[in-house]
Amino acid sequence: MVSSSDVAAAAGLSQSTVSRAFRNLDNVAPDTRARILEVAERLGYLPNEAARHLLRRATGQIAVVIEDFINPTYGILVAELGKEISRYGYRMLIVMSDLADGELTPDMLSYLSMSDGVVFASAASRESTLNQSFMKYGKPAIFVLREINDPTAWSVQVDNRQGMGLLIEHLTGLGHRRIAMVGASDTLGSVNERTDSFVQVMREHGLAAGGCDIVYGSPTYEDGFELTKRILERPEAARPTAILAIDDITACGAVDAVLSQGLRVPDDIAVVGFDDVPIAQWPSYALTTVHIPYEELAHSAVDALHKRIASSSDTQLDVQRLIHPVNLVVRRSTTNLPST
């Protein structure tokens, strides 16, 4: 391993001058710098970040915690986070984990120790005390697309309530009165919030008679398919005319289940999703859904985290809970109009 002293020796200069040259400080003669860079290049010198960060008391890294990459939502989110993280001069660590609640795993601790802050987008129950755990180790965390009750937790969210309102208004506007939610959950944050909002909005529209039609499950293609198939086995009078899936992937499963029963979308059953992932626009699905501003989410998450990392530990910043508005995208899964 080539060190700055090696470069210094080879260039006949002191180690500190090499250090200065590499940080582009202005107190180095232009030709001195040139010579140093030339020698460094020849030797294959790379500044040792570990040593640098030892002094800085910072790692220059931000950890992103996600569950998996099966749901495309995470891929898009990670991609946008990646851009922002490097824009702010950090490197991105990825931890795949589904720790939902309290204690941190050894694996997670290893990542924590090498990051200045964490973006949390993995499973978290509403009662999660994860934020406390992060704070204990002095690492700021921000929850993205996860809702937890802890009032000290920073978060960047999407207005699930508004999105649910847009979807249900759209459906009722088309004449639908019996709407079933597929893939609901009352434990996981965010998915949980969508479930609650569904109940609320349905009630506001006077459509909750006999209890809302809620089918619990996980936000996966498989559950979308299976649960919808089961709904379609009901006697026709008890069947919904529209299916509102917890997210787009689940909605895709729902669409395929409808088709597999020889029924049509949207003529027999309308289907809506949530997230607006790329697949939602593919002609085979052409899902009416709620668009999420991924780029803005990533930006505000990293920006907030950066501010907390940069602020001296004595200045106490106010907790931020950002909620981004969403908008409806109408496609062929609810209407037969020429789609977008």
Add this chain to the structure above:
Amino acid sequence: MVSSSDVAAAAGLSQSTVSRAFRNLDNVAPDTRARILEVAERLGYLPNEAARHLLRRATGQIAVVIEDFINPTYGILVAELGKEISRYGYRMLIVMSDLADGELTPDMLSYLSMSDGVVFASAASRESTLNQSFMKYGKPAIFVLREINDPTAWSVQVDNRQGMGLLIEHLTGLGHRRIAMVGASDTLGSVNERTDSFVQVMREHGLAAGGCDIVYGSPTYEDGFELTKRILERPEAARPTAILAIDDITACGAVDAVLSQGLRVPDDIAVVGFDDVPIAQWPSYALTTVHIPYEELAHSAVDALHKRIASSSDTQLDVQRLIHPVNLVVRRSTTNLPST
């Protein structure tokens, strides 16, 4: 920031004892260790990895370079790599970059400096000298699903030639004689290899008369759709009866293009993909495709990289170019048989 000395002071012990306790060395009295852990827990102490790695001359991190997360292949690969990387005790850094050729960007150098090795799964031309660049900085690299000509580059590949053979044999077995490849490329590694193999295998089957039917493009849903649509605009006599897409996502685009023209899959046009991503099994597409052993790829890549990292720099390991076999998965996009 809490350091091991703080813990030592609070516990009335020396710093080195704290260090020993945290590394589970056997020369620490059980109750001493217990007390240390208790104090550390209370103080929120986390061993400083930067300092640790400064001594070890290693970062404990492996960088994974990919282009994006739009194509699900990358998501699956990263997920599997993540598992392996942490199984081997490293942390995973993700760099999103499409540097295909020679020089490393400053961003890339920053990641390089904080990793012990790199898994390269981003765009690389066959003539890429990237491997040389990595070597220059003393960082072993391994190319996954990328083919570059550099004979000193380690790689883990999939047998594209074999896969192409399986697909074409399957199609000719079903009576297809005119097969078009959609999304071909002769610059990018891997995709390039699939293109070459297509030409070769078609020739072996005596189906290259008049030149192979190759439509160049990028491996995306959009190109799959557009290029296929254009093919279908040809006079019927010049139309292929089967479309072989460069990968599954492109194949999905092809399927939708066929359907959009009021034609049926596979009755009018058969479609095959490559990669076997989850979407390929969805009933809407039910793609006949080539399954790639993602888990094995990730395992052999990380294992090889780890061996190179662990081996002292003087022991020269032989270049490894692993090629994993693949297998055919037959679904409804080519046959009307009950599908898997």
Add this chain to the structure above:
DNA sequence: CTGAAAGCGCTAACAC
């Protein structure tokens, strides 16, 4: 503009 020296938080000898 450049050099010398101290020290970041840890590990790894070496003492006792």
Add this chain to the structure above:
DNA sequence: GTGTTAGCGCTTTCAG
């Protein structure tokens, strides 16, 4: 079993 000491490769005073 535990403490002492000397660095790892940098950044950062402080001199000159």
